Amino acid sequence: MVAVFNFTNLASMLSDESRPLFVDNSRDIISINLDGIVLPHNVDTLVDRIKLCPNLQAFSCCRCTCRNDAIISPLLTALRHCQMLQTIALSNTFVGVKGIPILISILQTHVQLVSLELRGCHLGIGGEKALISSTIMLPVKLNLDYHSEAEITRLRRSILLEKKLHDRSQQVKKYDSGSGAAARGFFAKQKMRIGEAASHRTIVYCDP
Secondary structure (H helix, E strand, O other): OOEEEEOOOHHHHHOOOHHHHHHHHHHHEEEEEOOOOEOOOOOHHHHHHHHOOOOOOEEEOOOOEOOOHHHHHHHHHHHHHOOOOOEEEOOOOOOOHHHHHHHHHHHHHOOOOOEEEOOOOOOHHHHHHHHHHOOOOOOOEEEOOOOOHHHHHHHHHHHHHHHHHHHHHHHHHHHHHHHHHHHHHHHHHHHHHHHHHHHOOOOOOOOO
């Protein structure tokens, strides 16, 4: 059985009548669509509902009304429990900079994620770059405000190249440091041996 839930208002999802439905079918729920709803200040019940869905593959919360990122952040945190997620759509819902670390955590732990829709989420240029940096080795399609698909690809390559150059530089420094230490150790041992030899040397004076 496959269950897809689309809610036109939050009351229908958070009602007491819907909880048995979620509990009984939690492992069969693969998609939740909350597009266009008004998010309340307290989303604890909504978070609990999402956590009940370990096999969730698609989550959409686009064009949702919320006054600040403190509201959407708990929902994003709840998605960490949904390891089967393939797509997350949050376009035109206020996520803000506080949601970026949570999104990065999801990107790094959800290996099946292939698409992240974030247009109109107020992430800022720096926030978008942070997300791009976290996906340089991941096949995740990002839909952002300030970076086109071509720019994302180019930036990923640039960051990857910079990372490789940095790693190589660190390896060279480590090698040089190791070589220097080895050389200092060698000369120290030689000096010690010379000192020991001198201390045991007998000098004989012969009168002419």
